[in-house]
Amino acid sequence: MTYLITQTLNGLFSAALLFLIASGLTLAFGVMKIVNIAHGSFYMLGVYVAYTVILRTQSLLLGAVVAMLVVGAVGFVMQRFFLRRFGNDPLAQMMMTMGFALLFRDATLMIWGGDPFTLQYPAALRGSMEAGEVVFPLYRLFVIFVAALVGVALWAVNEKTLIGARLRATVDDPEMASATGINVARLSGLVFAAGAALAAFGGVMGGPILGGYAGIDFDLLPLAFVVVIIGGMGSLKGALVGSIVVGMIDNFGKALVPELSYFTLFAPMVIVRTLKPTGLYGRA
Amino acid sequence: MFSSYWVGLLTEIIILAMLAMSLDILLGYTGLPSLGHASLFGVAAYAVAVLSTRYQMGFWTCVLGGIAVGVLLSAAIGLVVSHVRDVYFLMITLAIGMVLWGLSYRWIPMTGGDNGLSGIPRLELHAGLPFAGPNAFYYVALAVFAASALAIAILVRSPFGLTLRGIRENEGRMKSLGFNTWLHCYLSFILSGFFASVAGIMWAYYNGFVSPTYLDLTASSELFLMVTLGGPATLIGPVLGAGIIVLLKNVMSAYTARWLLILGIVYIVAILAAPKGVWNLGGQRSG
Numbered sequence: 001m002t003y004l005i006t007q008t009l010n011g012l013f014s015a016a017l018l019f020l021i022a023s024g025l026t027l028a029f030g031v032m033k034i035v036n037i038a039h040g041s042f043y044m045l046g047v048y049v050a051y052t053v054i055l056r057t058q059s060l061l062l063g064a065v066v067a068m069l070v071v072g073a074v075g076f077v078m079q080r081f082f083l084r085r086f087g088n089d090p091l092a093q094m095m096m097t098m099g100f101a102l103l104f105r106d107a108t109l110m111i112w113g114g115d116p117f118t119l120q121y122p123a124a125l126r127g128s129m130e131a132g133e134v135v136f137p138l139y140r141l142f143v144i145f146v147a148a149l150v151g152v153a154l155w156a157v158n159e160k161t162l163i164g165a166r167l168r169a170t171v172d173d174p175e176m177a178s179a180t181g182i183n184v185a186r187l188s189g190l191v192f193a194a195g196a197a198l199a200a201f202g203g204v205m206g207g208p209i210l211g212g213y214a215g216i217d218f219d220l221l222p223l224a225f226v227v228v229i230i231g232g233m234g235s236l237k238g239a240l241v242g243s244i245v246v247g248m249i250d251n252f253g254k255a256l257v258p259e260l261s262y263f264t265l266f267a268p269m270v271i272v273r274t275l276k277p278t279g280l281y282g283r284a
Numbered sequence: 285m286f287s288s289y290w291v292g293l294l295t296e297i298i299i300l301a302m303l304a305m306s307l308d309i310l311l312g313y314t315g316l317p318s319l320g321h322a323s324l325f326g327v328a329a330y331a332v333a334v335l336s337t338r339y340q341m342g343f344w345t346c347v348l349g350g351i352a353v354g355v356l357l358s359a360a361i362g363l364v365v366s367h368v369r370d371v372y373f374l375m376i377t378l379a380i381g382m383v384l385w386g387l388s389y390r391w392i393p394m395t396g397g398d399n400g401l402s403g404i405p406r407l408e409l410h411a412g413l414p415f416a417g418p419n420a421f422y423y424v425a426l427a428v429f430a431a432s433a434l435a436i437a438i439l440v441r442s443p444f445g446l447t448l449r450g451i452r453e454n455e456g457r458m459k460s461l462g463f464n465t466w467l468h469c470y471l472s473f474i475l476s477g478f479f480a481s482v483a484g485i486m487w488a489y490y491n492g493f494v495s496p497t498y499l500d501l502t503a504s505s506e507l508f509l510m511v512t513l514g515g516p517a518t519l520i521g522p523v524l525g526a527g528i529i530v531l532l533k534n535v536m537s538a539y540t541a542r543w544l545l546i547l548g549i550v551y552i553v554a555i556l557a558a559p560k561g562v563w564n565l566g567g568q569r570s571g
Contacts, residue, residue: 029371033371034371035371035374035375035378037501037505082552086555089559090370090371090374091317091374091512092555092559094317094319094371094374095508095509095512095551095554095555096551096552096555098505098508098509098548098551099547099548099549099550099551099552099555100548100552101548102502102544102545102547102548102551103544103545103548103549103552104548105544105548106542106543106544106545106548107545110542110545218382218500218501218502221382221501222378222379222382222383222386222501225375225378225379225382226379228375229375229376229379233372233375258390259390259391259392259393260387260390260391261386261390262382262383262385262386262387262389262390263383263384263386263387263390263391265379265383266380266383269376269379269380269383270364273364273368273376274364277367277368
């Protein structure tokens, strides 16, 4: 029983990180129909930038803020100068992001070297919590809590603000949205940059546990893609449900049959695609 | 005539050209952008490695085993992906490709994990050919390449191939003309998997070992780049693309270790400068 609860909490922690990564991916997909191979790289860049900042200032918060700003800016530049010109050609956009993903991987190696590291735990969150027989690290609970907050904030922006309304309109039908006067190009830039910043934030949150190493970008990318495929492309609710499903299955899969990790994700993906080809909450 | 370095390079080019052509059946002719194609190639290579090193099987068992595994896998994956199109197809093939990569990486008792499997016998010895050496292997590879290229050329010019192109251009119209477009896409996926498996078998014998890097995302996307850089929906384009990438990789590695950086720049420049591929630059469109 203790084992079950601990593993469930671990699964929720993975789900929390996945949600931070996948929500930006799914929104960018919804608005721009773009398959962003560089999304895992945003996560990776986030960890590395935060690493540098934390080494100097010892502050995880400052690291998170700087990482989000830097990576958000990188995302914005990428979208504005390299992706926007291929507005209606998803294949060209995908190739472009692939090029950037390789570039970021090698640039990271050049700048920070190849040694793996983990970020420091913030002092206040170093211990663990005990409830009966279950002992669980405080920091992991904190990340789950933060991701939940981000989820609520995203929901509020999406449902209650003018930008959210424009966003939903654009996801539904970009041409009609554009005809009603919504600046789809600018909105795409905003969503892409925000998604990049969110992935970087995920990187900082995951940093003390998963750390940073060359290759973490392509390790996490498939998980994020499976989340989006299961949840439905362009849907925030789908990203939430998909993250929990993938986080749980991946975690229990790794604990029970380590040889088949990753492969355990194949079944839910196929089942969902067969029953509902657009994913749980996706619209055709 | 050539030094063994160049013979090796040429062998690499023609095996990868075969693989790129197999992807072109899907990407260029059917309009289905697969970003997990290297996994079919890699799984066939693994089949050869497992059969020849763990079970000491003979040459033809390894070849047929590799093809059988590759084709059965394509048939299974095809069932899942044949009804989706465009970016959705891209995303799902990417995810499935990564899942298979994960399997090769983690299923250590069978695949050897990160170390891969080595000790695959040389093709000339294994097949009991009367001659051996890099040149002999090159001619075998060339013969297999020529046969595959001929088969693919016939395939894409056949009524079946024309239907695939029709589906690429306008699936709705093909459907209303009475074509079973799902079945055509499914068969196209399996055929593409067959040729990828053949290339994978040759690749396993050429290198003498297999490792998870054969089927990772970088491999799949390099392959994707070969086709789009060379010119999709042509038969020469993928060969040209494979040649450019292999040469670039080998020449550059003599000067710098920053191959990924260069590859990334090649992606970006290729898309900006020749979005329809080098072979289609002059405006002609063969095939």
